[in-house]
Amino acid sequence: MARTDETESAVDCVIVGGGPAGLTAATYLRRFHRSVVVIDDGRSRASWIPTTHNCPGFPRGVSGNELLERLRLQATEYGACLVRATVELIQQAGKDWVVGSADRQWRTHALILATGVEDILPSLSADESTDALSKGLLRLCAICDGYEATDCRIGVIGPLEDALAHACFLRAFSADVTAIPTAAGEASAEAMQRSQHLQIATLPPLRTLSFADAHAHVLDQAGGRHRFDTVYVAMGAPGRVSLAQQLGLSTGTKGELVTDDAMQTALPGVYAIGDVVTDLNQISVAFGHAAIAATAIHRRLPVSPRP
Incomplete structure (x- = not known):
């Protein structure tokens, strides 16, 4: 020894x-x-x-x-x-x-x-992040657990280019995948074309993210409110x-x-x-x-x- x-x-x-x-x-x-x-x-x-x-x-x-x-x-x-x-x-x-x-x-x-x-995460307290991760409401790795999100309503939060790339990857697991950019901006023409081909919706930039009633709740900067079964983070x-x-x-x-x-x-x-x-x-x-x-x-x- x-x-x-x-x-x-x-x-x-x-x-x-x-x-x-x-x-x-x-x-x-x-x-x-x-x-x-x-x-x-x-x-x-x-x-x-x-x-x-x-x-x-x-x-x-x-x-x-x-x-x-x-x-x-x-x-x-x-x-x-x-x-x-x-x-x-x-x-x-x-x-x-x-x-x-x-x-x-x-x-x-x-x-x-x-x-x-x-991992870079949205603005959440440590307890909120830990709790959401433990319940599968917040996810960090589509390669690891995309299977567990099969047929869920999925949101993907990140800079637009990254959010779209991750959303395209997750499209193989669900028909309902939405990109949620963290800030205003544009993605490459290739990313936009591919996401449109895969029928991925894109919201206005994120204002707040919260969790309640076994769902993730997104408020966007245009005032829209959206509910997801799970949210992936693609913020780096x-x-x-x-x-x-x-x-x-x-x-x-x-x-x-x-x-x-x-x-x-x-x-x-x-x-x-x-x-x-x-x-x-x-x-x-x-x-x-x-x-x-x-x-x-x-x-x-x-x-x-x-x-």
């Missing part, structure tokens, strides 16, 4: 982020007999999932928090050290890296950034890349961290996995990234022969 306190000497890998990607990478690394610390600030996007039905191996679905708890248990049973803290500093130390929180530091041979993304989900930017790492056109096929960034020994790398924000993708990065790190580090 790995030591439970890895603050005094160098470890093989520090993982920043305790979501599905980070925890899966920790399990892989421990099964390679590598010492690993996962530093988690408790903000995994997966914790918002009321029930996911497309996570492999859970035919009846699993909540995000239950999945996270199972992944934590699996990682710790193999000896991973999980620390609840916020990483404030990462700096290079020779061939190693020093990772620091407010009161602790870790020296590591390899670093995995599994920091995820931050920028990556949590501030730590990566401290290291001078660049992002792609969609704000994602750029990696090679082994999930390594432009800095040797620094890897990035999960939602912060791709806009295909799927648990199964996070699992795959974790396996690739952990195996690459194991191969990169010196072999420690078993006695």
